[in-house]
Amino acid sequence: MELSGEHVFNLPREQVYNMMLDPEVLKASLPGCEKLEAIGEDEYAATMKIGIAMIKGTFSGKVRITDKVAPERYTMHIEGSGPQGQVNGSGQLEFIDNGDTTTVKYNGEANVTGTIARVGARMIQPAARTIAGQFFKSIETKG
Amino acid sequence: MYPNPFEYHRAGSVEEAISLLQELGEDAKLIAGGHSLLPTMKLRLANPAHLIDITGIAGLDHVTDKGDYIEIGALTRHVTLLKDPIIAAKAPLLALIANEVGDRQIRARGTIGGVVAHADPAADYPAGLVALEAEVVTLGPGGETVTPIDDFLISIYTTTLGPDEVVTAVRVPVQPEGTGVAYEKLANQASGYAIIGVAAVVSPGAVKIGLTGLSDRAFRAREAEMSLAGATLDLASIKAATRGITAGVEVYGDIHASEAYRRRVADGLAARAVAKAAGLS
Numbered sequence: 001m002e003l004s005g006e007h008v009f010n011l012p013r014e015q016v017y018n019m020m021l022d023p024e025v026l027k028a029s030l031p032g033c034e035k036l037e038a039i040g041e042d043e044y045a046a047t048m049k050i051g052i053a054m055i056k057g058t059f060s061g062k063v064r065i066t067d068k069v070a071p072e073r074y075t076m077h078i079e080g081s082g083p084q085g086q087v088n089g090s091g092q093l094e095f096i097d098n099g100d101t102t103t104v105k106y107n108g109e110a111n112v113t114g115t116i117a118r119v120g121a122r123m124i125q126p127a128a129r130t131i132a133g134q135f136f137k138s139i140e141t142k143g
Numbered sequence: 144m145y146p147n148p149f150e151y152h153r154a155g156s157v158e159e160a161i162s163l164l165q166e167l168g169e170d171a172k173l174i175a176g177g178h179s180l181l182p183t184m185k186l187r188l189a190n191p192a193h194l195i196d197i198t199g200i201a202g203l204d205h206v207t208d209k210g211d212y213i214e215i216g217a218l219t220r221h222v223t224l225l226k227d228p229i230i231a232a233k234a235p236l237l238a239l240i241a242n243e244v245g246d247r248q249i250r251a252r253g254t255i256g257g258v259v260a261h262a263d264p265a266a267d268y269p270a271g272l273v274a275l276e277a278e279v280v281t282l283g284p285g286g287e288t289v290t291p292i293d294d295f296l297i298s299i300y301t302t303t304l305g306p307d308e309v310v311t312a313v314r315v316p317v318q319p320e321g322t323g324v325a326y327e328k329l330a331n332q333a334s335g336y337a338i339i340g341v342a343a344v345v346s347p348g349a350v351k352i353g354l355t356g357l358s359d360r361a362f363r364a365r366e367a368e369m370s371l372a373g374a375t376l377d378l379a380s381i382k383a384a385t386r387g388i389t390a391g392v393e394v395y396g397d398i399h400a401s402e403a404y405r406r407r408v409a410d411g412l413a414a415r416a417v418a419k420a421a422g423l424s
Contacts, residue, residue, distance in 0.1 A: 053262075053300035054172055054180070054189040084188050115186055122265065122397045126299045126359040129393075 003091065003128050004107040007136035011143040013097040016104060017071035019139055020093065029138040031131050034058070042066070046080070052127050055120070057082040071095055078110075085114025104136070146184035152195045157282050157309050160197050164307040165284070167193045173309065174198075175218055176253035178245065179261050203256070203311060206230055212314045214280075217256025225250065234315045236324035236342060240271045243328050245335045256310040259295065262302045262360065263336070269296060269361030270342040271326060274353030277315045283308035298359045322346040325419035327412040329356075331399055338400050339409050343416035348373050350420075352385075352413060357394045357405050364388045364413065376421045378414075385413040 009016045019025045023044060027036040032049035039045045042065040049058045061080025068074045072095055079088040091108020112124055152167075154160035164171055170192035174180055183189040197203070203218040206227045213234050215224070224230050224241040231238055244250055244267050258268045259279055271277075272292045279295045281288050283305050292313075295302050304310065318324075328340040337356035344351040350371040355361040370384040389406045396402035418424045 052298075054191060055183065055300070056189075083190075115188060119186055120188060122395065122399075123299050125395050125397075126264070130298055130301075130359075 001089075001110050001112060001125060001128070002108070003089075003110060003125070003132070004105075005129065005132060006103055006105040007133075007140075008098075009102045009104065009136075009140055009143065010100065011102060011140075012100075013095050013102040014071045015143060016102045016139075017095050019143065020095075020104070021065065021068075021074070025139065025142055029135055029142065031134045031138070035060075036063075042068070048080075050082075050127075050131060052123065052130065055084070055123070057084050059087070061087075067092075076108075081114075084120075085112060085116035087112050106132070144185045144187070146181070147187060147190045149184075149191055150193045152193060153199055154195050154197050156200055157197075157203070157311060160195055160200065160309050161282065161284060161307055163193075163195045164309075167195070169306060171195055173260070175257045176220065176249075177257075178249045178253045179257065179263060197309065208233060209314075210317075212278075212316045215255055215313045215315065217260075217310045217312055218254050219256075221245075221250035221253050221255070224255065233317050234275070236271045236275060236326065236344065237268070237315065239324065239326045240267045240342065243267050243326060243330070243337075243340070249335070255313055259292070259313060260302065260304055260310045262296055262298075262300050264299050264359050264361070265331075265336040265338070265340075265356045266361075267326070267328065267337050267340050267355060270337070270340045270353040270355035271324075272313065272315070272353070273361050273363050274342045274344045274351040275315050275318070276351070277313055279310060280312040280314060281305075281308045282311050287311075289314070293363065296360045318344060319346045323420040323422055325416045327416040327419070329400075329408055329412065339405055339412055341409065341412045341416040343413070343420040345376070345417060345420040350376075350417060352388070352417065354388070354409060354413070357389060357409055358392050359395070362392060366390070367413065371417065376417070376423065378418060378423060381417045381421070381423070382414045385417060386410055388413045 035047040044063045047060045059080045059082035064077040066075045077090040089110030094105040096103040172191040174194045203216040205216040207214045221241040277292045323345045326342045329338045340355040342353040352364040367384045
């Protein structure tokens, strides 16, 4: 599944870039994030309670950041599993300086397997987009 | 497959259902027909700890002519809408749609309140309800709320319904004399859900079109409606107005149909639905 989009922050680029690599900010901004701990350099263990309406589960996994070019871009890799399935994928985040505002463009590819992929395929993309939207909005309020 | 264990509660009134929801919190789900919830539980995608059965609540299974609108109780089943004389006379679009929902078993058990509260983006009714400008009546601790369906639906499985609120009825405005309706659908052959569903309501001087199955919720095709309003409806003008009917809307592809295919078929089904509602085919 491909997932791409963008969000415009009313914040300078340097600040947005740093916030989006700050485990404390990420933990507070990821919807349902219960745990985000550093387990190595640019590597985190995460637990997230995600879902929509009645379909929800606690997913745990790892997040890894590579190809950091501050404050322009980085690549995020995720792998996780929960009661309804597994997900792994990676995506590029690009931070574009517009003067007073910053556009964050994301473009990634995720593989979803398990029950959720077999019977809930049509809900994955809208759900992922909803979660991404909530995440960016929440980051915005912490700037 | 079997669902995870859960506790079963039976509410005798809407007030009791509300207080059970408040008491049991987010691990509780209301159950009516159960034909969306139970399969999801058997697959263990949903694992509510408590089910509150509302099917024993009196007074929620009715179709009532209120003059300007028809009120349909939340527990009214699809098969009732299919056969009810008031629906046939005053809101025939809902009977057409009820006929397209799932299979015989689902139509015998599923309820209209369940459909709107569940907000499945591929459910059939929402296409018709947005086109008819229906309203959803809910009851919560703060009293009764009436919300236009277009505001009520937010996204996939998500509505403005609060965690301690219950859908009690759906109100459907009676359309003006001379209104024609139609529902055209491309169904998923396995589940019966709409890959694309288009409802058309053609009244003298106005056309309303609702679409389902394409995006994260049902929506109106307002641009096409505007270009058809007051126009002379013939096959050519309808085809021109419904071309690109999903423009500006996020359409999701999946294993059953790609985004491009969905957009293309939506154009064709929309043209067919409007033509049929206008009495042209």
